[in-house]
Amino acid sequence: MELRHxxxxxxxxxEGHLTRAARRIGIxxxxxxxxxxxxxxxxxxxxxxxxxxxIVATEAARAFAEEARAILARVDGAVQHARQVARGLAGRxxxxxxxxxxxxxxxxxxxxxxxxxxPEVRLDLEEGDSTALAAGLAEGRVDAAFVRPPLPAAxxxxxxxxxxEAMVAALPVGHALAGRESLTLTDLAAETFILYPRAVxxxxxxxxxxxxxxxxxxxxxxQTTPQLSSTVNFVAAGIGVSIVPACMAEMRxxxxxxxxxxxxxxxxxxxxxWRRGEPAQAVRNFVATARAGRGALAAPPP
Amino acid sequence: MELRHxxxxxxxxxEGHLTRAARRIGIxxxxxxxxxxxxxxxxxxxxxxxxxxxIVATEAARAFAEEARAILARVDGAVQHARQVARGLAGRxxxxxxxxxxxxxxxxxxxxxxxxxxPEVRLDLEEGDSTALAAGLAEGRVDAAFVRPPLPAAxxxxxxxxxxEAMVAALPVGHALAGRESLTLTDLAAETFILYPRAVxxxxxxxxxxxxxxxxxxxxxxQTTPQLSSTVNFVAAGIGVSIVPACMAEMRxxxxxxxxxxxxxxxxxxxxxWRRGEPAQAVRNFVATARAGRGALAAPPP
DNA sequence: TAAAAATACTCCATAGGTATTTTAT
DNA sequence: ATAAAATACCTATGGAGTATTTTTA
Numbered sequence: 001m002e003l004r005h006x007x008x009x010x011x012x013x014x015e016g017h018l019t020r021a022a023r024r025i026g027i028x029x030x031x032x033x034x035x036x037x038x039x040x041x042x043x044x045x046x047x048x049x050x051x052x053x054x055i056v057a058t059e060a061a062r063a064f065a066e067e068a069r070a071i072l073a074r075v076d077g078a079v080q081h082a083r084q085v086a087r088g089l090a091g092r093x094x095x096x097x098x099x100x101x102x103x104x105x106x107x108x109x110x111x112x113x114x115x116x117x118x119p120e121v122r123l124d125l126e127e128g129d130s131t132a133l134a135a136g137l138a139e140g141r142v143d144a145a146f147v148r149p150p151l152p153a154a155x156x157x158x159x160x161x162x163x164x165e166a167m168v169a170a171l172p173v174g175h176a177l178a179g180r181e182s183l184t185l186t187d188l189a190a191e192t193f194i195l196y197p198r199a200v201x202x203x204x205x206x207x208x209x210x211x212x213x214x215x216x217x218x219x220x221x222x223q224t225t226p227q228l229s230s231t232v233n234f235v236a237a238g239i240g241v242s243i244v245p246a247c248m249a250e251m252r253x254x255x256x257x258x259x260x261x262x263x264x265x266x267x268x269x270x271x272x273x274w275r276r277g278e279p280a281q282a283v284r285n286f287v288a289t290a291r292a293g294r295g296a297l298a299a300p301p302p
Numbered sequence: 303m304e305l306r307h308x309x310x311x312x313x314x315x316x317e318g319h320l321t322r323a324a325r326r327i328g329i330x331x332x333x334x335x336x337x338x339x340x341x342x343x344x345x346x347x348x349x350x351x352x353x354x355x356x357i358v359a360t361e362a363a364r365a366f367a368e369e370a371r372a373i374l375a376r377v378d379g380a381v382q383h384a385r386q387v388a389r390g391l392a393g394r395x396x397x398x399x400x401x402x403x404x405x406x407x408x409x410x411x412x413x414x415x416x417x418x419x420x421p422e423v424r425l426d427l428e429e430g431d432s433t434a435l436a437a438g439l440a441e442g443r444v445d446a447a448f449v450r451p452p453l454p455a456a457x458x459x460x461x462x463x464x465x466x467e468a469m470v471a472a473l474p475v476g477h478a479l480a481g482r483e484s485l486t487l488t489d490l491a492a493e494t495f496i497l498y499p500r501a502v503x504x505x506x507x508x509x510x511x512x513x514x515x516x517x518x519x520x521x522x523x524x525q526t527t528p529q530l531s532s533t534v535n536f537v538a539a540g541i542g543v544s545i546v547p548a549c550m551a552e553m554r555x556x557x558x559x560x561x562x563x564x565x566x567x568x569x570x571x572x573x574x575x576w577r578r579g580e581p582a583q584a585v586r587n588f589v590a591t592a593r594a595g596r597g598a599l600a601a602p603p604p
Numbered sequence: 605t606a607a608a609a610a611t612a613c614t615c616c617a618t619a620g621g622t623a624t625t626t627t628a629t
Numbered sequence: 630a631t632a633a634a635a636t637a638c639c640t641a642t643g644g645a646g647t648a649t650t651t652t653t654a
Contacts, residue, residue, distance in 0.1 A: 001305060001377065003305050004304060019608060029610095030612095031645045043381060043384055044385065045384060050609070053609085054607090054609090058582070059584065063384055064380055064381075064383070075373055081366070082347060085366075086360070091362075321632085321633060321634080332621080332637095333621070335634065356634085357633090
C-alpha cells in the first residue's frame with residue numbers, strides 16, 4: 001500500500017463518485033477504479049458497494065477513511081515539522097551552565113531572547129561544572145554550555161568568550177575590613193580563604209590563585225567547597241573570606257558583605273562552548289543568540 | 303511522497319548504513335540512494351550528512367524518522383481495524399428499543415451475549431416508540447430495533463418476531479378483584495382502562511383492544527398515557543386497570559397487583575427489526591445474536 | 605437512454621537492477 | 630587498500646491514458 005492509495009481512497013469516499021473523484025485528483029476514471037480495486041485486494045475487504053449507478057462506502061470503508069484522513073494529515077504535519085527542525089525553528093537544544101553562570105545576565109538574557117525568538121524550540125537546561133559540561137559536549141549529551149574558561153582541551157569543542165567579569169570580595173559582616181568601601185587584593189593577603197576545588201572549577205580557582213601570586217602572596221585556603229552557594233554560606237558563617245564573580249552578589253544571604261576590588265585583581269571569564277561544525281540549526285541559533293548578547297554587557301558596572 | 307519513502311527512510315535511519323538498509327529492505331543499494339535523495343528533494347532538507355564512509359542522520363531526520371515510524375504503525379493499525387470492522391468484530395451498532403422491550407429478558411440477554419462475544423463493537427442504545435424506531439431504521443439513524451409488531455409498512459425494513467409474550471392485568475391493590483388468583487378478560491369488561499395511544503404503540507394497544515372486542519365488549523378507556531411506566535403509576539393511584547406485557551411486572555410500584563389472565567387474552571409480540579440487505583457485518587451479527595435467543599424464552603413462564 | 609463503473613489495450617515514467625567510479629578511512 | 634556511497638545506464642513493472650463495453654436507474 002502507498003499513500004497514493006489513501007489519497008485516492010479519501011477522495012472517492014468524499015465524493016461518493018468515482019468519475020468525479022478522478023476528475024478532482026486529476027487522473028482518468030479507469031485508473032482510479034484500478035487503484036481502488038488494488039486497495040481492496042490488499043486489505044482483503046470490500047470498500048464500496050457497486051450499484052452500477054454510483055458507489056456506496058461500506059462500514060469498514062468509512063472507518064478506514066477516517067484513519068486515512070488522519071494519516072495523511074499527520075504526514076503533512078511531519079513534513080512541516082521536519083522543515084522547521086531543519087531551519088532551527090523547532091526541536092530541542094540541551095544547554096548546560098555552571099553554577100556561577102546561572103546568575104549572569106548574559107546567560108539568563110540568552111535564554112529569554114532565544115525563547116522569545118524560537119518559541120517552538122525546547123530548551124533542556126542542565127547545571128554542571130565546566131569539566132563535566134566539556135565532557136557532555138564531546139559525548140553529545142549537551143549541545144551548548146555556558147562555562148568558565150579554560151576548558152580541558154578537546155578538538156571538537158569550540159569556545160567563545162562572552163565577557164570578562166569583575167570579581168568581588170565576600171566578607172562576613174563582622175569582619176574588620178567589612179566597613180570599607182573597597183579593597184585591594186593585598187588587603188586580603190593575611191586572610192583565610194574559602195575557595196573551590198581546582199578539579200571542578202579550574203577557571204575561577206586559577207584566576208584567583210594567579211592574581212594572588214601576582215601580588216606576591218599565597219592565599220591560605222581554610223576550606224574548599226564545590227558549590228559557590230556554599231562558599232558564600234561559609235563566608236556568612238565567619239569561617240573565612242572569598243572572592244567570587246560579581247554576578248554572585250545576586251545571592252545575598254544574611255551575614256555577607258560584598259566589596260569591590262580595586263587595583264590588580266582576578267577576572268572571571270564567561271564563555272559559551274559548542275561542538276565545532278554543529279549541524280543542528282537550532283543549536284547554531286542558540287549559540288548565535290548567546291554570542292549576540294556579548295558586547296552589550298562586556299564590562300560590569302563599576 | 304509515498305509510504306515507500308517512509309519505509310525506506312526508517313530502515314536507513316535504523317541501520318545508519320545505506321548498503322545494510324538496502325539488503326534488509328531487499329533492494330539494491332543504488333535504488334535506495336535514489337529514493338532517499340528523492341525524499342530529500344521533496345522535503346527540501348538534507349536528511350543525512352554524507353561522510354563518504356557511512357552516513358549520519360541530521361537532527362531533522364531524527365525528528366522525521368520518529369514521526370515516520372508512528373505513521374507506518376498507524377497505517378498498520380488502520381488496516382487491522384478496517385478488517386475487524388469488515389468482519390463485524392469492531393465498529394458500532396445503534397440499537398433502538400421500545401419501553402416495554404427494555405424489560406424483556408430476550409432484549410437484555412441479547413445485549414449481554416453480544417457484548418461478551420464482540421467486545422470491540424460499541425452498542426449505542428436508544429429508547430423510542432415503535433413508530434419512531436421504524437422511521438429511524440428507514441432513515442439510517444438506527445441499525446436494529448426491538449419493537450412491538452406490527453410496524454408501519456416499509457419495504458426496506460425487515461422484522462422478525464422473537465416471542466409472543468403473555469400479558470397480565472394490573473389492578474390497584476384495593477380493587478375488588480385484586481384478591482383473586484387469576485382473571486379472565488371478561489372479568490374486566492366493566493372496568494375503566496388506562497391504555498396507551500394507538501399512534502405511538504399500535505402493537506400493544508391493538509392487541510388489547512382486539513382481544514376485548516373478541517370477548518364482546520368495548521373497553522372504557524379512562525386515560526391514555528404514552529409511557530408504560532406512567533400507565534402502571536396511574537393504576538397504582540387507583541384511576542383504573544390496565545393490561546401490560548408480563549415482563550412489565552418487573553416494575554412493581556407500591557399499590558399495584560399483577561394477575562395472570564386465563565382464557566382468551568391479548569398477546570404482546572416482541573420482534574427485532576433491521577434494514578433488509580444490511581451490509582454492515584456488525585449489525586448482522588447483532589441481529590443474529592438477538593434471533594439466536596428466540597426459542598429459549600419463547601413461552602413466558604406460566 | 606443516459607450516466608456511471610468496469611474491461612481491454614496501450615504507453616511510458618520510474619522503481620529497481622547491474623556495472624562502475626568516487627571518496628574517505 | 631577497502632568499504633561505502635554516488636553515478637551511469639539499462640530494464641521492466643505497473644500507473645495512467647484512450648477506447649469501449651456493461652450495468653442499472
